[in-house]
Amino acid sequence: MAEVIVPKLEWRDVSKRFDGPQVLAGLDLAVAPGRSLVIIGGSGQGKSVAIKIALGLIPADSGQVLIDGVDVAGLSAQDHAQFFARVGMLFQGGALFDSLSVWENIAFRLINAERMPRREAKARALEVLGLVRLGSHVADLYPSELSGGMQKRVGLARAIIGNPEILFFDEPTTGLDPITASAINALIRDRVSSLGCTAVSITHDLASARTIADEIAMLHQGRIVWRGDAHELDTTDNPHIRQFVDGRADGPINADV
Secondary structure (H helix, E strand, C coil): CCCCCCCCEEEEEEEEECCCCEEEEEEEEEECCCCEEEEECCCCCCHHHHHHHHCCCCCCCEEEEEECCEEHHHCCHHHHHHHHCCEEEECCCCCCCCCCCHHHHHCHHHHHCCCCCHHHHHHHHHHHHHHCCCCHHHCCCCHHHCCHHHHHHHHHHHHHCCCCCEEEEECCCCCCCHHHHHHHHHHHHHHHHHHCCEEEEECCCHHHHHHHCCEEEEEECCEEEEEEEHHHHHCCCCHHHHHHHHCCCCCCCCCCC
């Protein structure tokens, strides 16, 4: 009998509506342990909302989000805090604290949630800086003194400092030039592989998706309309994927103009 693999992360029939139209309409999506899934789709299709619901930042109207088969909505406050300790997040804009130095940004969780002594937290931050290929000389700088690519690396360092089981990436290459974006993509892939964690990314950048992903899923009108291995992106005849990849105005996806 084949072994049943419990998904590391699963959205099960998740729906969400704000004041306007339905954003998620029964989203069903699961990610196996150690896999990297990239969610693509047009603007306003619910990609960021799906991640925010998984993180518990906004509630779903209905449905469940499960981690290792456990519904996170039913967790106690203490268990929910422990859940967040298992998760890392690289935000689209970096979301670094302007008033904190680089090392304090990276070690923010260690200092404020885990109450680690500052000397020990800084030593750990310096170690993680090396993992994202930044030197210790940037540790005492402030975010405003860094380039966009360096800020992304600092954000990645903050995301991985707790050795998370699940990593979320929100448009990790937005605003970066192609060379820097390629370097960030390679670094993300390297760190995800080294950690052996599960990764979920959302992006409009198909070059990024091809580099980061084991699997790609397309979200349209609140549901998954296609899912496949990354290499299938260029061979599938799914009309949604073909329109998205080819950048055509005509097709099942209405241009948001």
